[in-house]
Amino acid sequence: MKNIYLDNAATTPIDEQVMDLMIKVMRDCYGNPSSTHSSGQEAKALIEEVRRKIAAYLRVQPGEIIFTSCGTESNNLIIKSCVEHLGVERIITSPMEHKCVAESVRDMKNRKGIEAVYIRPNSKGDITLDQVEQALKSSDRKTLVTLMHANNEIGNIYDISSIGKLCRRYGAYFHSDTVQTIGHLDVDFSKTEIDFASCSAHKFHGPKGVGFAFVRKTSKLKCMISGGGQERDLRSGTENVPGIVGLGKALEISLENKDDYQSHTQEIKDYAITRLKEEIIGIKFNGWTSKEKSLYTLLSILLPFKDPMIGFKLDMKGIAVSQGSACSSGATKPSAVMLMLLDEEEMNNSTPLRVSFSHRTKKKDIDAFVEALVSVQPI
Numbered sequence: 001m002k003n004i005y006l007d008n009a010a011t012t013p014i015d016e017q018v019m020d021l022m023i024k025v026m027r028d029c030y031g032n033p034s035s036t037h038s039s040g041q042e043a044k045a046l047i048e049e050v051r052r053k054i055a056a057y058l059r060v061q062p063g064e065i066i067f068t069s070c071g072t073e074s075n076n077l078i079i080k081s082c083v084e085h086l087g088v089e090r091i092i093t094s095p096m097e098h099k100c101v102a103e104s105v106r107d108m109k110n111r112k113g114i115e116a117v118y119i120r121p122n123s124k125g126d127i128t129l130d131q132v133e134q135a136l137k138s139s140d141r142k143t144l145v146t147l148m149h150a151n152n153e154i155g156n157i158y159d160i161s162s163i164g165k166l167c168r169r170y171g172a173y174f175h176s177d178t179v180q181t182i183g184h185l186d187v188d189f190s191k192t193e194i195d196f197a198s199c200s201a202h203k204f205h206g207p208k209g210v211g212f213a214f215v216r217k218t219s220k221l222k223c224m225i226s227g228g229g230q231e232r233d234l235r236s237g238t239e240n241v242p243g244i245v246g247l248g249k250a251l252e253i254s255l256e257n258k259d260d261y262q263s264h265t266q267e268i269k270d271y272a273i274t275r276l277k278e279e280i281i282g283i284k285f286n287g288w289t290s291k292e293k294s295l296y297t298l299l300s301i302l303l304p305f306k307d308p309m310i311g312f313k314l315d316m317k318g319i320a321v322s323q324g325s326a327c328s329s330g331a332t333k334p335s336a337v338m339l340m341l342l343d344e345e346e347m348n349n350s351t352p353l354r355v356s357f358s359h360r361t362k363k364k365d366i367d368a369f370v371e372a373l374v375s376v377q378p379i
Contacts, residue, residue: 002317002318002333002372003318004208004317004318004368004369005317005320005360005361005364006071006319006320006321006356006357006361006365006369007233007320007322007354007355007356008297008356008357008358008361009152009180009297009322009354009356010204010322010356011202011203012202012203012204012205012206012335012358013205013358013360014202014205014206014207014250015205015206015250015253015318017216017249017253018205018207018208018246018249018250018253019246020204021245021246021249022242022243022244022245022246022249023060024226025046025232025242025245026243027215029042029043029044029046030043030176032238033047033238033239033241034228034230034238035229036123040215042125043239043241045154046047046241046244046245047067047126047239047241047245048062048243049248050247050248051065051067051243053248053252054212054247054248055250055253055305056210057187057255057288057362058182058187058188058189058197058215059188059189059190059191059212060189060190060214061217062140063217063232063238064214064215065212065213065214066212066213066214066232066234066235067210067211067212067231067235067237067239067244067247068203068210068211068212068231069211069213069240070200070208070211070245071098071100071177071198071199071200071203072100073201073211074198074199074211074212074213075098075100075101075104075146075177075198075211076100076104076177076224076226077213077221077223077224077234078107078145078146078175078196078198078215078221078318079104079105079144079146079175079222080092080102080104080107080108080176080195080224081087081222081223081224082173082221083108083114083144084112084222084224085111085220085221085222086142086173086219086220086221086333088114088138088142088143088144088173089114089115089142089143089151090114090115090116090117090141090142090143090144090162091105091108091109091115091116091117091118091133091144091145091146092132092136092143092144092145092146092147092172093116093117093119093145093146093147094118094119094120094121094127094147095118095120095121095318095336095337095339095340095342096121096127096148096151096156096337097126097146097147097148097150097183098152098176098179099336100177101146101148101177102336105146106114106242111308115139115141117138117296119131119132119135119147120299120340121340121341123149123341124156124287124288124341125151125154125286125287125288125337125340125341126156126158126288127147127158129159129162129163129243132145132163132166133166133170134145136166136167136169136170136172137170138342142172143170143172143173143336144170144172144175145163145167145172145173145174145175146164146177147160147163147174147176148176148177148178148179148180149178149180149181149185149187149197149335150178150180150181150185150295150342151178151179151180151189151253151287152179152180152298153286153300153335153337153338153354154286154288154294154298154300154337154341155286155287155288155294155295155298155300156286156287156288156293156294156295157181157185157293157294157295160174160176160192160194160200161191161192163176163194164193164194164202165193167193168193173195173196173219174193174194174195174220175194175195175196175197176194176196176197177198178198178200178214179198179199179200179203179211180195180198180203180298180368181295182203182204182251182366183199183203183204183206183250183251183254184203184204184254184258184261184262184295184297186345187279188213194214194216194218195215195216195218196214196215196216196221197214197217198211198212198213198214199211199212199213199214201243201246201247201250201251202277204250204251204254205250205253205254205358206246206249206250206251207242207243207245207246207247207250209240209243210236210243210244210246210247210314212242213234213235214249215234221234222234223236225237225334226352247374249250251264257359259306260359261358261373262296263337264359265297265357265358265359265361266296267290267355268361268362268363268366269296269297269298269299269357270365271366272299272355272366273285273289273299273371274371275367276301276370276373278340279373279374280303280304280371280373280374281304282304282345282376283301283302283304284301284302284304284336284350285299285300285301285302285305286300286301286302286341286342286352287341288377296357297356297357297358298354298355298356298357299353299354299355299356299357300352300353300354301349301352301353301355302342302346302350302351302353303350303352303353303373304349304350304375305349305350305351305378306349306350306351306379307351307376307377307378308323308351310351310353310376311323312345313376314369314372314373314376317372317375317376318368318372319354319367319368319369319372320367321355322353322354322355323351323352323353323354332351334347335352338352340378355369374379
């Protein structure tokens with residue numbers, strides 16, 4: 001049976017070089033980074049080297065990089081601490097956000113009574129700068145804007161630079177979930193008026209269970225996990241040294257090969273669009289597909305037939321895809337994003353499917369996917 005992986009937006013296979021380095025660190029560098037002896041300080045030095053690499057990539061200060069377990073933890077830390085410690089009374093967001101952001105906002109609304117303002121996207125999944133500005137102008141309450149850099153279900157890229165400028169003009173904090181873009185796109189926070197961002201290593205061929213939060217020093221954010229005061233007193237707990245080193249190595253490899261990876265993966269995405277249009281009459285795509293407005297790693301498909309079991313059927317043929325974001329894996333009901341984008345007729349007569357690519361994806365993988373999809377569609 002084929003084994004074709006087209007769910008890279010959920011997670012990517014770990015790079016062999018990353019794995020080898022992590023094993024070496026686990027074997028040879030086992031000291032606690034908080035210990036003052038040489039074994040501990042050796043581990044601490046590895047962490048700080050990675051912190052400097054990330055900071056150089058984002059063009060920020062090393063002290064503004066806080067290691068966490070994943071993007072979800074980073075987003076929770078940022079949103080909840082803004083309310084708990086920075087006096088935020090109002091959050092402007094969108095129904096297009098990742099579930100961890102949506103649930104964090106909902107939690108703060110229910111437990112802390114903050115006002116949640118939702119900007120409704122258009123049929124392409126976009127929100128406009130005018131919508132953001134109108135939301136910012138509508139209240140003088142202390143505000144956090146949380147809008148992602150690129151959507152994890154449809155791939156739309158949002159203009160966080162312009163959003164950041166609006167936030168600065170109106171005195172609001174700005175947080176962006178950058179999980180799908182860090183390691184894939186050029187990200188320069190020295191030119192973006194952004195206060196907070198998040199990252200997960202497993203989105204660019206690093207290990208699961210490690211990520212980081214970017215926290216602008218001037219924000220005065222405080223911790224949500226207390227203890228030993230690790231990570232600039234913003235995230236207590238013994239650091240995951242092999243994971244952090246793996247994150248650093250994966251990011252290094254991604255950036256060294258970024259142009260080649262992007263060129264190859266964009267070609268694969270374009271090829272997938274062409275093949276799908278050739279073989280599936282009536283197929284549509286959710287959001288944008290152009291390289292200027294959409295992630296080169298992701299394609300959101302709207303199949304012209306209803307089949308909630310399509311993901312399972314493809315899996316039985318050795319093709320791994322997603323019917324939504326990984327946070328709702330296994331669910332057959334539409335995601336919040338699809339509920340916003342599809343009209344009633346589309347909801348009743350079509351099936352959304354997400355395919356996502358990496359530099360490892362080949363054209364023959366796309367051919368096999370399209371062949372399998374044709375074989376399982378209703379006659």
